[in-house]
Amino acid sequence: MNNFMKMLGVLVVTVVIPLAVLLGIWAGYLPDSLQVGIGMFGVIAAITVIVVGHIYMIYSDIKTKRYSK
Structure with a gap:
């Protein structure tokens, strides 16, 4: 259960x-103000996920020395 x-x-x-x-x-x-707030939260959340995801992937590539010769 x-x-x-x-x-x-x-x-x-x-x-x-x-x-x-x-x-x-x-x-x-x-209400309109709540709609604007929800929209702004969505945009900020999307930007945050994209930026933090890219930084994490870059960090993991550096940490594992993926592109080192």
Whole structure:
């Protein structure tokens, strides 16, 4: 039963909540300021994931000496 609850939790966090937010924005139920905040959070999160991911990959290449001769 524990694994089932974990699976439901993951589905709620990854599917249900984002879908509810997107539908709320699309239908106009959320206030404009909240819509702008959600949009800014999404852009900042995407930029952060891209930049941190690239820095991590560069660091791991340097650490493992992947391109050294």
